Structure formats: structure tokens, C-alpha cells
Amino acid sequence: MRRVALYDSMTRSVRVLAPIQPPRVGLFVCGLTPYDEAHIGHARTFVFFDVVARALTRWGYRVFSVQNVTNLDDKIIARAGELDEDPLLLAERHFLAWLFLAGRLGIRSVNYYPRATDYVPEILAQIQALVDRGYAYPSQGSVYYEIAKFPRYGALSGQRTEALRPGARVEVDDAKRAPGDFVIWKAATPGEPSWESPWGPGRPGWHIEDTAITLRLFGPRYDLHGGGLDLIFPHHESEIALAEAATGESPLVNYWMHGGLLNLAGEKMSKSLGNVYSLRTAIDEFGPMVLRFYYLNAHYRSPLEFVRAESLPEAREAYARLVLPSDRIAEILDRDGAERPGAEGPPELLERAEDLVERLDTTLADDFNSREAIALLFGWTRELTEHLDRFPSYSGDTLAALQEPYDWASETLGLFERSSTGRAGAWAQVVPIAIAARARARARGDFAEADRIRDELSAVGVHLEDDAAGTRWDFSGPK
RNA sequence: GCCGAGGUGGCAGAAUGGUUAAUGCGACGGACUGCAGAUCCGUUUCCUGGGGGUUCGAUUCCCUCCCUCGGCUCCA
Numbered sequence: 064m065r066r067v068a069l070y071d072s073m074t075r076s077v078r079v080l081a082p083i084q085p086p087r088v089g090l091f092v093c094g095l096t097p098y099d100e101a102h103i104g105h106a107r108t109f110v111f112f113d114v115v116a117r118a119l120t121r122w123g124y125r126v127f128s129v130q131n132v133t134n135l136d137d138k139i140i141a142r143a144g145e146l147d148e149d150p151l152l153l154a155e156r157h158f159l160a161w162l163f164l165a166g167r168l169g170i171r172s173v174n175y176y177p178r179a180t181d182y183v184p185e186i187l188a189q190i191q192a193l194v195d196r197g198y199a200y201p202s203q204g205s206v207y208y209e210i211a212k213f214p215r216y217g218a219l220s221g222q223r224t225e226a227l228r229p230g231a232r233v234e235v236d237d238a239k240r241a242p243g244d245f246v247i248w249k250a251a252t253p254g255e256p257s258w259e260s261p262w263g264p265g266r267p268g269w270h271i272e273d274t275a276i277t278l279r280l281f282g283p284r285y286d287l288h289g290g291g292l293d294l295i296f297p298h299h300e301s302e303i304a305l306a307e308a309a310t311g312e313s314p315l316v317n318y319w320m321h322g323g324l325l326n327l328a329g330e331k332m333s334k335s336l337g338n339v340y341s342l343r344t345a346i347d348e349f350g351p352m353v354l355r356f357y358y359l360n361a362h363y364r365s366p367l368e369f370v371r372a373e374s375l376p377e378a379r380e381a382y383a384r385l386v387l388p389s390d391r392i393a394e395i396l397d398r399d400g401a402e403r404p405g406a407e408g409p410p411e412l413l414e415r416a417e418d419l420v421e422r423l424d425t426t427l428a429d430d431f432n433s434r435e436a437i438a439l440l441f442g443w444t445r446e447l448t449e450h451l452d453r454f455p456s457y458s459g460d461t462l463a464a465l466q467e468p469y470d471w472a473s474e475t476l477g478l479f480e481r482s483s484t485g486r487a488g489a490w491a492q493v494v495p496i497a498i499a500a501r502a503r504a505r506a507r508g509d510f511a512e513a514d515r516i517r518d519e520l521s522a523v524g525v526h527l528e529d530d531a532a533g534t535r536w537d538f539s540g541p542k
Numbered sequence: 543g544c545c546g547a548g549g550u551g552g553c554a555g556a557a558u559g560g561u562u563a564a565u566g567c568g569a570c571g572g573a574c575u576g577c578a579g580a581u582c583c584g585u586u587u588c589c590u591g592g593g594g595g596u597u598c599g600a601u602u603c604c605c606u607c608c609c610u611c612g613g614c615u616c617c618a
Contacts, residue, residue, distance in 0.1 A: 217545090220613080269616080373554080376567090438557095442565080530575090530579095
């Protein structure tokens with residue numbers, strides 16, 4: 064297992080990862096509340112934690128990654144009411160839409176997506192434990208957690224409970240003993256989904272679902288808990304209070320990891336302002352790898368300024384440049400196979416490829432500095448650029464060796480994934496014939512015919528480019 | 543108001559107690575080309591929010607102020 068340093072929000076310092084049961088690592092990430100379409104901010108967090116899981120796996124850890132789905136809350140119920148739809152079905156619909164987008168983004172490290180409502184028995188058991196131990200009290204059909212009973216409340220966020228502004232966004236509620244107390248079991252309202260409980264029919268509060276799930280799956284203590292920076296208070300603070308009070312064990316998690324948010328330059332991205340940028344739109348327009356590149360091109364803890372008209376086009380240009388040598392290599396290997404004979408590349412170049420992979424691992428293992436790793440990859444792209452015109456003479460072994468840093472990026476960062484509609488498939492039969500016909504037309508000076516062939520291919524999504532070595536092509540879709 | 547995260551070149555965004563502060567985008571010039579596109583080469587030596595302090599030396603550490611973003615019971 065490689066030595067991994069990561070920033071822990073609780074101690075506000077970089078610490079070396081020491082799993083409770085090496086090589087196992089339990090990773091829990093707060094997932095979506097799927098009441099609407101996902102936006103580009105959401106995906107930043109989940110792409111990052113996908114990299115965490117991928118990298119740890121590469122380095123010899125055995126990661127169990129869980130991402131909960133809050134499939135019932137006030138917003139979901141409100142939205143379902145507007146649409147006259149069942150709340151749980153609405154949540155499931157949006158969750159599946161997210162899952163599909165996540166798949167396109169190459170997020171595939173999550174082992175389990177538990178739905179909150181599948182854990183009602185665990186939630187009720189935990190509430191009972193909290194009531195028995197005196198940390199929670201029933202009131203008017205609901206059950207509340209009393210933060211005054213948990214002195215460490217505020218340790219993660221630095222919030223002092225007395226400083227909270229009562230009445231700012233919290234309705235003053237006479238059911239609570241103190242304004243900071245939060246609901247863990249919410250009394251049923253007619254027409255909403257509800258479950259029976261010792262305190263009357265109701266549904267789970269937000270914070271308790273996560274601890275009920277992790278207590279079940281990981282036990283009272285586990286390794287990593289992640290989420291967006293905006294979840295620290297009250298959500299994660301409350302998780303600690305709920306779990307540690309219920310089990311008597313501490314700490315609930317050994318490392319708290321929080322991802323920086325994506326800001327819409329100058330404006331706050333929020334649904335109420337109507338300025339969200341749909342994730343689906345972004346992926347459709349720029350492709351999932353460009354999005355992934357964009358997110359990983361900044362350190363995960365930094366805020367990221369999303370400039371509406373510039374960020375994604377810029378990422379597209381940069382990514383296209385980054386992958387160029389890799390694409391050229393893949394093109395040759397796709398055509399000739401890995402056994403292809405040819406010259407061995409310069410030994411010092413092959414050696415640098417190997418060294419670079421080690422440097423990439425070291426860099427990423429230092430608090431997941433994907434930005435620095437990408438800078439190193441750009442260096443490799445620059446270096447290979449000098450050799451581009453010699454690629455066709457290199458052996459399959461040499462080309463595979465030169466490809467290794469990019470393979471590393473594919474494995475850990477999830478970049479460099481090629482679509483299945485690339486050069487393989489039926490086009491591989493047809494296009495070379497058309498290119499040859501066009502070459503003959505150009506040779507005899509019939510440029511009208513040459514352009515016609517190019518245009519026709521372009522119309523069906525096959526794009527040609529002429530360079531010194533001849534004509535290259537790819538399939539990137541119509542228009 | 544309180545808590546937290548940040549302020550680096552035209553833009554995005556790394557890093558570091560010490561020679562020219564990454565990387566990318568953009569821009570400009572050139573090469574190549576039937577055209578288009580792509581690519582290649584070169585240039586973009588004056589960039590670390592303001593003010594103090596510590597130090598031989600700070601962008602980096604400390605204090606303070608200003609600004610931005612997030613949270614303060616819906617938020618990735």
C-alpha cells in the first residue's frame with residue numbers, strides 16, 4: 064500500500080491515511096437529493112471521490128464505497144406535489160437520470176447506492192437508542208435531537224451553537240427545547256409517505272439516514288467520509304452527534320474530506336435564482352471527458368470559478384491537446400495490433416515514461432493533487448510531440464510503453480476513455496476506401512470531388528484531417 | 543453578526559522560506575496546406591488583494607484590514 068496523505072477537515076491538517084482494518088477502506092460520500100436534474104456543480108464532487116476510490120484501489124487498498132440517496136425529504140415531497148407524482152417514484156426517476164450521467168462521466172467506483180427509505184428499521188433503532196440515552200426527545204409527534212446534550216457539537220464546523228441566529232432561516236418552533244435542536248423523526252402529514260413508529264407515524268429526518276446507513280454497513284467507526292464543503296454544517300456536524308451519542312464510540316470517521324464548490328463566476332448557482340447549468344446539457348455539448356478534465360484540472364479543495372462562456376470551451380481545447388499523442392498511438396495500435404513489429408524507441412524516452420508514472424503516483428498520493436498530475440501529463444504530451452512523426456515506425460511494445468502515463472491517467476483520473484464508436488466498428492471498413500478515392504481525386508487535381516467526399520463523410524460523423532503523413536480520420540458524430 | 547474556504551499574469555489554475563513563480567487557454571508572429579482543419583516552432587522578460595511584523599531573504603509563517611464564495615436547519 065502506497066503512503067497517502069490527505070487533508071482532514073476535522074483536524075484541519077494533512078494526515079497520512081491509516082485505515083482501521085488495512086487494506087480495507089470504508090468510504091462514505093453524501094449523495095444527491097434527487098428532486099431535480101443534476102447540475103455541473105454536483106458532478107465535481109462525485110468525480111473527485113471517484114478519483115479517490117480509483118487511486119486508492121490502484122495503490123493496494125480495498126475500497127468499499129457507498130453513496131446514499133436521500134430519496135425522501137421536504138423538497139422531493141413539494142416537487143412531487145407540484146407534478147402530482149409519487150415522491151418516491153420521482154426521486155427514483157431523478158436518481159436514475161443521475162446514475163446514467165455518472166456512467167457517462169466514468170464514475171464507476173461506487174459499490175452501493177442505499178436509498179434512505181430502505182433503512183427505516185435502522186433509523187428507528189437509532190432513534191430509540193438516542194431517546195433511551197437521553198439525547199433525543201419526542202415532541203408533538205416528532206423526535207428531536209438535543210444538541211445541548213452533546214458537548215462536542217460544533218467541533219467539525221467551528222460553529223458555536225449559541226452563535227447560531229435563531230429565526231434567521233429556522234422557524235422558531237415551540238416543539239423544540241432549543242432552536243438548534245434538529246428533527247430526526249418527522250411527524251406524518253396526511254398524503255405523505257410515512258412509517259409507523261413508537262412516536263407515531265412519520266418519516267426520517269435528513270441527518271439520521273446517513274448514520275443509520277453507515278452504522279449498518281461500516282459499524283460505529285469508519286475511515287473516510289466525503290461530501291461538498293456546504294455539507295459541513297449542519298449535516299456532517301449532526302451526523303457526528305447522532306452516531307457518537309447512539310454508539311458511545313468516537314470518532315465516527317477518521318478522515319473528513321470536503322470538496323470545494325463550483326461557483327458560477329460572480330453569481331451563486333442555485334435553483335431559486337434559476338441560473339443552474341444542467342449537467343446533461345454540458346455533457347451533451349462538450350462530452351464527458353472534457354467535463355471530467357475540467358473538474359480535475361483544479362485542486363479539489365479550491366473553489367472553481369465556472370465562467371459560463373469560457374470554461375468548457377477552454378477545457379475542450381486543453382483536453383484535445385493533452386490527448387493528441389495518446390490518440391495517435393491508439394490509432395496505430397487499433398489498426399495493427401499490439402504485436403506490430405517496428406523500431407524500438409529511444410531508451411531514455413522509455414525510461415522517462417516509467418519514471419513519470421512513479422511521479423504521477425507520488426503527486427496524486429499527496430492529497431489527490433490531480434492538477435499537478437495533469438501538468439505532468441502535459442509535459443509528457445509536449446515531449447512526445449517531437450516524436451509524433453516517428454510513431455508509425457515504432458514497435459507495438461514501444462508504443463505501449465509510451466502510452467503508459469496516459470494509461471495511468473485512464474486508470475486513476477478516468478480520463479482518456481475512448482468511446483466505443485471510435486475507429487472500430489463498421490467505419491473501419493468503409494472509410495479507408497473513401498479516403499483512398501479522395502486521395503486519387505486530389506492527385507489529379509479534382510478538388511471538387513475531394514471536397515465532396517470529405518463533406519459526405521462529415522455529414523455522417525466521420526471527420527478527416529490532412530497532415531504530412533496522409534489523411535487521418537475519427538468518428539466523433541455528425542456535425 | 544458568527545463559522546468556514548479563498549484572493550496568484552487577459553482568463554482558468556498549481557507550487558514553494560531563497561537562482562528566470564508551474565501548466566493550460568487566449569493573443570501575436572512564423573512554418574506546413576489546393577482549400578479547410580489540425581499540427582508544429584517562437585513570443586507573451588513588467589502576475590502572488592492592501593498595510594504591518596518575523597527573517598539574511600516571504601508569494602509562502604504571524605497580525606490586521608479589505609474583497610469574493612460557502613454555511614448558519616433544503617444545498618455536492
